[in-house]
Amino acid sequence: MPELTKAEQKRIRELHAKKGRREQGAFLVEGGKSVAELLASDWPVLAVCATPEYLAATDSPDLRAASIRRGLRLVEVSASLLTSLGTFEHNDSAIAVAGLRAWPQRPPRAGELTLALDDIRDPGNLGTILRLADWYGVSQVVCSPATVEWQNPKAIAASMGSFLRVPVSAADLPDWLAAQRDAGAVIAGAVLDGESTHALAAPFTGGVLVIGSESHGLSPAVQAQLTRRLTIPRFGQAESLNAGIAAGILLDTWRRGRS
Amino acid sequence: MPELTKAEQKRIRELHAKKGRREQGAFLVEGGKSVAELLASDWPVLAVCATPEYLAATDSPDLRAASIRRGLRLVEVSASLLTSLGTFEHNDSAIAVAGLRAWPQRPPRAGELTLALDDIRDPGNLGTILRLADWYGVSQVVCSPATVEWQNPKAIAASMGSFLRVPVSAADLPDWLAAQRDAGAVIAGAVLDGESTHALAAPFTGGVLVIGSESHGLSPAVQAQLTRRLTIPRFGQAESLNAGIAAGILLDTWRRGRS
Numbered sequence: 001m002p003e004l005t006k007a008e009q010k011r012i013r014e015l016h017a018k019k020g021r022r023e024q025g026a027f028l029v030e031g032g033k034s035v036a037e038l039l040a041s042d043w044p045v046l047a048v049c050a051t052p053e054y055l056a057a058t059d060s061p062d063l064r065a066a067s068i069r070r071g072l073r074l075v076e077v078s079a080s081l082l083t084s085l086g087t088f089e090h091n092d093s094a095i096a097v098a099g100l101r102a103w104p105q106r107p108p109r110a111g112e113l114t115l116a117l118d119d120i121r122d123p124g125n126l127g128t129i130l131r132l133a134d135w136y137g138v139s140q141v142v143c144s145p146a147t148v149e150w151q152n153p154k155a156i157a158a159s160m161g162s163f164l165r166v167p168v169s170a171a172d173l174p175d176w177l178a179a180q181r182d183a184g185a186v187i188a189g190a191v192l193d194g195e196s197t198h199a200l201a202a203p204f205t206g207g208v209l210v211i212g213s214e215s216h217g218l219s220p221a222v223q224a225q226l227t228r229r230l231t232i233p234r235f236g237q238a239e240s241l242n243a244g245i246a247a248g249i250l251l252d253t254w255r256r257g258r259s
Numbered sequence: 260m261p262e263l264t265k266a267e268q269k270r271i272r273e274l275h276a277k278k279g280r281r282e283q284g285a286f287l288v289e290g291g292k293s294v295a296e297l298l299a300s301d302w303p304v305l306a307v308c309a310t311p312e313y314l315a316a317t318d319s320p321d322l323r324a325a326s327i328r329r330g331l332r333l334v335e336v337s338a339s340l341l342t343s344l345g346t347f348e349h350n351d352s353a354i355a356v357a358g359l360r361a362w363p364q365r366p367p368r369a370g371e372l373t374l375a376l377d378d379i380r381d382p383g384n385l386g387t388i389l390r391l392a393d394w395y396g397v398s399q400v401v402c403s404p405a406t407v408e409w410q411n412p413k414a415i416a417a418s419m420g421s422f423l424r425v426p427v428s429a430a431d432l433p434d435w436l437a438a439q440r441d442a443g444a445v446i447a448g449a450v451l452d453g454e455s456t457h458a459l460a461a462p463f464t465g466g467v468l469v470i471g472s473e474s475h476g477l478s479p480a481v482q483a484q485l486t487r488r489l490t491i492p493r494f495g496q497a498e499s500l501n502a503g504i505a506a507g508i509l510l511d512t513w514r515r516g517r518s
Binding site: 128131132133134135136137138160161162165197198232233234235236237238239240241242244245248249252255256 | 387390391392393394395396397419420421424456457491492493494495496497498499500501503504507508511512514515
């Protein structure tokens with residue numbers, strides 16, 4: 001039975017941090033369901049570990065067969081070792097090391113939507129937004145340099161496998177938005193004093209939708225590029241909505257506009 | 260200057276757990292902004308602690324004046340002691356002990372919306388939903404017995420002060436929903452095979468909206484009470500949406516129906 005050397009364990013734990021992910025060109029995928037989805041995709045995988053109990057359970061995905069198909073060795077580890085390798089408070093199922101893959105970035109096409117993220121610093125919010133982008137069929141996500149990296153373990157966990165399907169790239173947003181705007185794309189974003197998403201003068205059918213962080217909103221340089229200023233109407237007293245919730249409501253609004 | 264005895268510190272830390280909150284009839288409110296909102300409300304407050312640095316900062320809310328107005332002693336503590344009293348990873352602003360308050364529960368009225376929560380076990384999701392209920396002007400939230408309690412510190416933090424404004428109560432959901440249905444209320448909820456929220460046969464203008472957990476959806480006994488079966492249309496490949504996101508999109512749909 002293959003085992004994990006101390007050196008291999010150390011290299012896996014180094015992936016908790018950005019530095020280790022950069023150096024190894026790899027990141028962690030944690031939890032049996034996400035690992036199964038990773039193995040079923042064409043994404044590069046470097047290593048897989050799982051507990052014997054999880055592999056034996058009848059309702060678990062067949063990680064062994066999936067690993068063999070991929071030509072990977074599946075290492076059996078105890079739940080306590082598995083937990084110590086990853087970032088979850090407790091993990092008794094599986095973990096995988098995935099290789100970095102660079103997604104292509106391209107100009108928005110007619111009828112499609114690009115989501116642009118302006119300094120989304122919370123990895124849970126980023127993962128939630130990737131999952132929403134996947135649900136609503138967004139073409140790509142373009143992140144400002146200060147947005148948390150999508151390989152962050154909390155972002156991967158919150159994306160529930162959607163990181164496998166949604167192309168994510170980075171760009172200096174004001175410049176990139178200006179170029180798309182010059183090429184004729186609609187640049188939409190939520191502001192405090194925009195048109196109500198419940199009473200749009202014209203449907204919002206595509207282009208770029210920019211999501212800002214909850215605490216800071218859209219930066220002035222990004223706001224200056226907007227051609228559609230939208231506002232989610234408020235009917236009560238909460239001060240704001242979090243970035244993931246706002247993204248969900250705005251993406252739902254986009255799909256209403258197209259149908 | 261008032262200080263905090265060891266016994267007082269111990270009682271505050273006991274509020275991290277459900278047992279301590281039950282025994283003391285109190286719960287924690289953490290972070291300067293939430294504490295300021297609490298003090299500005301008419302909610303019962305038992306104790307307030309803040310760091311001298313936070314009290315001295317010019318952009319901090321005036322917790323001292325607010326405490327005096329409330330007849331409360333404001334205890335100055337170091338950031339390290341404050342952090343040890345609460346549940347945040349780091350807290351250098353303020354913390355308060357709030358008293359429990361029982362909210363009234365009442366039948367849904369025409370044009371209003373009651374949100375019913377079917378076993379929402381994640382406190383962050385519950386807090387997010389309370390904040391959404393506040394944003395969209397929901398009349399009350401009725402929770403199943405297995406739903407996490409709203410006094411959980413993570414729920415309070417995620418609600419961003421909305422726990423002060425949205426009445427929350429508990430009920431055995433199938434029975435309570437049956438009674439509201441018998442009285443003529445619409446009972447709406449999201450299911451996999453319902454009518455698309457983008458093409459409703461008739462607008463959804465109020466009554467009760469039931470939100471289920473992400474992993475289990477609505478329980479069969481709750482599903483049996485639905486008079487409007489709704490589905491948020493999906494355009495991509497993500498398997499599901501989290502409970503907070505789904506609540507946001509459904510509440511937005513409700514307000515579109517009313518306007």
